[in-house]
Structure formats: C-alpha cells, structure tokens
Amino acid sequence: MKRTKMIEARKRSRLTQEVIAERMNVSVAQVSRWENGKDGIPSQRLASMSQAYGAPIGELLDENSEFLAPGPTLFIKGSVQAGHFVEAWEIHEDEWERYTGRADVAVPLRRRFGLRVIGESMNEIYPPGTILDCIAREPFDDIPNGKRVIVQRRRMGDGIETTVKEYFCDADGVEWLVPRSRNPAFQAPFRCDQPGDDIETIEIIALVVASIQPE
Structure with missing residues (x-):
C-alpha cells in the first residue's frame, strides 16, 4: 500500500491540503506528513480523516493498521x-x-x-x-x-x-x-x-x- 492513495483521494474530490487541515483541525504540515508516510496516523483520527477526505478509510489506506501510530x-x-x-x-x-x-x-x-x-x-x-x-x-x-x-x-x-x-x-x-x-x-x-x-x-x-x- 502506498500512502499516495490519500493524495489521489483528495485530488479526486478536488480538495487542497488546506481544506483537509481545516476539517481535521490540524496543520497543513501535519496533513502532508500523513499523506507522504512520514507520520503514523493515530487510530482516533481515522473517523475524522474519512469525513475530511470524503472517502472510506479503506480507500485511503489498504493496510491501515501498519501505519497507525500506537498509543503509549x-x-x-x-x-x-x-x-x-x-x-x-x-x-x-x-x-x-x-x-x-x-x-x-x-x-x-x-x-x-x-x-x-x-x-x-x-x-x-x-x-x-x-x-x-x-x-x-x-x-x-x-x-x-x-x-x-x-x-x-x-x-x-x-x-x-x-x-x-x-x-x-x-x-x-x-x-x-x-x-x-x-x-x-x-x-x-x-x-x-x-x-x-x-x-x-x-x-x-x-x-x-x-x-x-x-x-
């Protein structure tokens, strides 16, 4: 699975990283890190991420558990x-x-x-x-x-x-x-x-x- 699926989903919906960041109440830099696989995605963020991108999590991440940041x-x-x-x-x-x-x-x-x-x-x-x-x-x-x-x-x-x-x-x-x-x-x-x-x-x-x- 490539994290570019998030970018592809965003572009299909004609959304910018700025819009995603505003919807998720995070910085644009954080959205970029998630989309490029530099940061793990906390499991608590999955629901809001799906809403922000307008796509099911399955269309954003194929093997999402591999990329989730574990809690402490x-x-x-x-x-x-x-x-x-x-x-x-x-x-x-x-x-x-x-x-x-x-x-x-x-x-x-x-x-x-x-x-x-x-x-x-x-x-x-x-x-x-x-x-x-x-x-x-x-x-x-x-x-x-x-x-x-x-x-x-x-x-x-x-x-x-x-x-x-x-x-x-x-x-x-x-x-x-x-x-x-x-x-x-x-x-x-x-x-x-x-x-x-x-x-x-x-x-x-x-x-x-x-x-x-x-x-």
Whole structure:
C-alpha cells in the first residue's frame, strides 16, 4: 500500500491540503506528513480523516493498521468510584496494570495515568471495569463543558476522597459536577464552590481523555 492513495483521494474530490487541515483541525504540515508516510496516523483520527477526505478509510489506506501510530504504554494506578466519593484511589506501584493510552494526546507522559471504574453510579457512560485514560490537570487548564473529570475532596481531619463526574460551567460562571447514573440516588449535581460543611477543599485533579470499556 502506498500512502499516495490519500493524495489521489483528495485530488479526486478536488480538495487542497488546506481544506483537509481545516476539517481535521490540524496543520497543513501535519496533513502532508500523513499523506507522504512520514507520520503514523493515530487510530482516533481515522473517523475524522474519512469525513475530511470524503472517502472510506479503506480507500485511503489498504493496510491501515501498519501505519497507525500506537498509543503509549501507560499504567492503571488505582480505582475510582463513579458518581460518588470514596477514599484512596491509588494502589501500590507493584500492582499497576499496563494499558495502551490514546495516541494523539500531546502532554508529557508523566501527566498520564489510568484509573479503573468501580461501582455503578456513573453507569450511563462508564460501566464497572471501564479504564479511564486520564491526564493530570495543571493550573489554568481549561475544562470544556461536558468533559468528564477526576475530582478530589479533602474532609476535615478525615482523609482524601475521589470520584469521576461530568463538568459543567453555567452562564453565571458557576462550576457544577454532574453524575451520569440511571440510579436516582446518584443523579444530583453539586456546585464546586459548595462542597459541604465537613469538606475542607474540593479540586479537579485530572481530565478523562478516553475510556476503554470491558467486553
């Protein structure tokens, strides 16, 4: 298979690299590298690439798996209760499990880690056993509405608890954390600035960039 099939498909549709780049939200230089085989194509880009070129992936790549950039090997470093808080999500390094992370996340590997979902209080999105591919949040990182986040709160004199929830910022600038559960007991959102009387601090410590669900 020759990567020129991408160029041929683009020319058949009378598209320029600039149009492809705009549709895929990447640089023209990146499109050129993909078309000429200089860069592997992350698997997460295949759907948007097909749409951008207006052609099935099979017409762009004959042996596409050969050219896909593999994601990095990362580690599941703990578990998180979806929808409500539980203590101590981290596990000992000797018990970390390997998994393949999302390939197109442009942050240092030191910021990346995995968590395994336990419980059913976020089961609209993450069934028990789902691996969450996460990046540690740094100060001033923007969080788009609808993004799933890892939240940590510190109880007064009673340790640290974590959970995963969906983030939403309303028109007044108030930040909310929302569970996505079929269980009515776990459906109430709460404000980040009103964590509770016995809570010392509440903080969004990581963003979920991908999930790997059990069969």
